[in-house]
Amino acid sequence: ASAFSLMQSGLFSELVLIDANRDKAEGEAMDLSHGAPFARPIEISAGAYDDIADCGLIVVTAGANQKPGETRLDLVNKNVGIFKQIIPEIKKRQCEGILLVVSNPVDILTYTALKLSGFPPSRVIGSGTVLDTARLKYLLGQRLGVDSRSVHAYIIGEHGDSELAVWSSANVSGVELYRFCELCGHFEHEQNMQKLYEDVRDSAYEIIQKKGATYYGIAMAVRRIAECIMRDERSILPVSSLIEGYYGLNGICMGIPTIVGSEGVEKVVDVGLSGDEQLKLLKSAESLKKVLDTLDLS
Numbered sequence: 051a052s053a054f055s056l057m058q059s060g061l062f063s064e065l066v067l068i069d070a071n072r073d074k075a076e077g078e079a080m081d082l083s084h085g086a087p088f089a090r091p092i093e094i095s096a097g098a099y100d101d102i103a104d105c106g107l108i109v110v111t112a113g114a115n116q117k118p119g120e121t122r123l124d125l126v127n128k129n130v131g132i133f134k135q136i137i138p139e140i141k142k143r144q145c146e147g148i149l150l151v152v153s154n155p156v157d158i159l160t161y162t163a164l165k166l167s168g169f170p171p172s173r174v175i176g177s178g179t180v181l182d183t184a185r186l187k188y189l190l191g192q193r194l195g196v197d198s199r200s201v202h203a204y205i206i207g208e209h210g211d212s213e214l215a216v217w218s219s220a221n222v223s224g225v226e227l228y229r230f231c232e233l234c235g236h237f238e239h240e241q242n243m244q245k246l247y248e249d250v251r252d253s254a255y256e257i258i259q260k261k262g263a264t265y266y267g268i269a270m271a272v273r274r275i276a277e278c279i280m281r282d283e284r285s286i287l288p289v290s291s292l293i294e295g296y297y298g299l300n301g302i303c304m305g306i307p308t309i310v311g312s313e314g315v316e317k318v319v320d321v322g323l324s325g326d327e328q329l330k331l332l333k334s335a336e337s338l339k340k341v342l343d344t345l346d347l348s
């Protein structure tokens with residue numbers, strides 16, 4: 051799905067698919083190529099690691115996905131094992147492009163990719179809470195009857211069960227969120243926001259229960275991140291990257307609003323957190339740190 055959204059983006063002249071299952075990569079490349087006459091010129095093929103050498107953006111989506119009832123963190127051992135095969139192959143090709151991790155648990159695997167690749171931290175990005183933030187904007191837009199692009203609010207922290215919503219700075223085109231809610235006739239802020247947060251946090255579980263996996267939301271999120279990088283947009287997205295000195299946090303990757311441009315991570319931005327949000331962020335970081343401490347990434 052990410053490849054499908056990228057081929058339609060017009061951002062790339064070449065798209066190479068690498069998969070342990072060569073037939074799958076070839077079948078997908080053929081199927082995608084048949085749509086090429088409807089998009090801007092793009093060459094799509096199944097390839098091998100040598101194709102990575104001159105690649106501008108490497109998107110890693112390989113790995114096990116959640117089965118109904120599994121958390122993202124339950125995938126850690128399997129997918130760290132897979133990253134131990136993939137990332138050294140990428141490292142060998144001395145590519146100067148940006149590494150974008152999508153596989154779950156994305157924050158742990160972004161950190162794993164950083165350690166195993168030897169890339170500078172600015173060039174290793176995870177999709178972080180970009181998708182969760184889109185889910186929040188969508189649901190708020192629906193509830194308030196406005197275009198979700200006019201909603202400015204973030205989900206930050208782990209892309210997973212300990213993530214948090216930053217309500218303190220949330221707004222609709224500059225109008226403070228709770229005031230906008232009141233203008234729309236909604237007054238039970240705490241109760242409503244808690245319900246919205248839970249719906250966002252549990253979206254993937256619900257989709258996986260119903261259709262087996264999530265595809266399109268993440269594909270659009272990948273395309274948006276790619277656009278920021280390839281067009282050097284310097285837009286702010288809550289991607290996952292190495293956090294150093296953010297509210298006292300160090301040595302983990304997680305989703306925090308970040309200026310993203312052609313160099314990858316340009317700057318992690320402090321959007322200002324309330325005391326309660328700071329505590330929740332520390333808890334989220336702790337749950338990631340606990341998992342990282344169990345891994346051998348040497």
Ligand SMILES: NC(=O)C1=CN([C@@H]2O[C@H](COP(=O)(O)OP(=O)(O)OC[C@H]3O[C@@H](n4cnc5c(N)ncnc54)[C@H](O)[C@@H]3O)[C@@H](O)[C@H]2O)C=CC1
Pocket residue numbers: 068069070071074111112113114115116125129132135136152153154155156177178181209263264265268
């Ligand atoms: N960050 C996010 O927001 C999201 C992350 N995901 C994650 O993306 C990952 C992939 O999910 P799906 O595409 O649904 O799974 P999938 O099972 O459809 O595809 C995974 C692919 O990885 C390949 N693969 C496995 N080991 C490999 C290796 N060593 N080298 C190369 N290829 C290898 C498999 O052959 C398979 O084609 C999962 O970890 C899932 O949790 C999925 C949706 C959203």
Ligand SMILES: CC(=O)C(=O)O
Pocket residue numbers: 122154181254264268
């Ligand atoms: C699977 C996953 O991480 C998501 O859709 O949020």
